[in-house]
Amino acid sequence: MRALTARKAFLKSLPVMGGYIVLGMGFGILAHHAGYGVLWSFAMSLLIYAGSMQYVGIGLLQGGASVLITAVTTVMVNARHLFYSVSMIGRYRDTGRYKPYLIFALTDETYTLLCDGKAPEGTDPDLYCFLVSLFNHFYWVTGSVLGALLGEVLPFSTAGIEFSMTALFIASFTEQWITTKDRLPALTGLLATLACLLVFGPERFLIPAMLLITLVLSLFRGRIAAGREAEP
Amino acid sequence: MSASSHAAVLVAVMSAVTVLLRFLPFWVFRKKVPAYITYLGKVLPAAIIGMLVIYCLKDTVITAAPFGAPELIAAALVILLQAWKRNALLSILGGTAVYMLLVQLVFA
Incomplete structure (x- = not known):
């Protein structure tokens, strides 16, 4: 059952893989250009794990913002996460040891994948949510590190790659509209x-x-x- | 304090506040979840995804050339691909590739 759960979770996370690796790279490149190298990208993606906040955060770091301004900005940019948590209270209620990580890793994209509350037949539903969350986190951190390391040597322009996040939400919206x-x-x-x-x-x-x-x-x-x- | 240790503090603040926002509703409603919150939990997902679509498109400039055309074309393609094939990965890759071509070559 664990192998099946892992396989189903991986398949579910695939649409996010592309988006997170390219957007993570975008973040890594941006951080690199702002003077924050691979360790910064790695730490921010691992610990903050909120895409748009990290983009905004680089600006805060560069400008040497105050702690208060940084905290208030984070609340403004990430207040929508309150929404996600409110709607996942029931789903995540009895997830036991997975619960702290599931809540920590509830990004826009992970939420979009898991908010329908359905795990595939024959899988361990809690492990399934955990693995989808973990895979997404892994893609995001990997993308950021790759961006910070390889950003300079990419042979093509990545302008417009940020649209993949928009595309994920439009695709989810369309799917939901149909179903x-x-x-x-x-x-x-x-x-x-x-x-x-x-x-x-x-x-x-x-x-x-x-x-x-x-x-x-x-x-x-x-x-x-x-x-x-x-x-x- | 050096610039990089101040930056480290800011990263810690961003992380802590984000974690707090994600955990807060679980703490507040840890004992009993009011029926109203359960209701919101049911209807919010669809509304939030709608909100995120607009959120992602918020900086699109429609008052000057190219009048949001790359976003409009790529978004329409994502919708069509999703309605046709029902494969999120395909819709995302197709829409993003076309968007990149549009902003780099067509409307550059």
Whole structure:
């Protein structure tokens, strides 16, 4: 069962492998150009393990930001992780010894892979979540280290490679759109965020968007709960 | 304090705050999970992925050339590939490759 679980977890993590290695490399290259070498990339990817925060973080390091500014910025950029954890409370409740790592490693992409809460037939579901999380973490750290080491010698331009993260979310959104009957939550996420982006601008829209999404979904609670009875 | 030890402190702060954000809901609701939170746990995934799509596209400039065309074309390709083949890896690689070609060669 362990071998099957490992194989299924690896297959599940494959779409993230490409994205994390190239985005991790992007981060490693950026850190390298900012004067932070391979050990910095390795430590940041291992310990922070939050893609966009690490990109922002390089700017903070370069500018010699204060501890307070760094903490507040991290809360602003990563507040969405509160959302992921809230929606995984049930799934991760009885995961035992895996639980601390599962929570630590809950990135956008790992969340996107595991939030449907379904493990393949015949696998150990907790080990499955653990391995998907671990493989993703491994790709991210590996990509960062590769970027820091090889960034200078890449024979081609990597401009635009950051789109792979966008593509992962668009692909997940599309898949979810096809497989779910009730599209109100998905539409709410998309439109509320778009509205907040237009109103608040690209630097400040994320927290208002999270509040608006929570508000709208709360208002629709009765309607969605009724419509979801038939679903697992 | 030297610049690199200050940087090490900042990395530790970023790590600690990120960990805190990830663990907080599990600590707050460790005993009993209110029905409202359970409900949010069910509907948030779809909404969050929608939010992440916009989040990734937030810096797209649509008021000047090329008016977001590379993003629009690549995003449409990802949607079409996903709807057609239902293979996330293929959709991601295809969309990213086309995006890279567009920004490096077509709209350079």
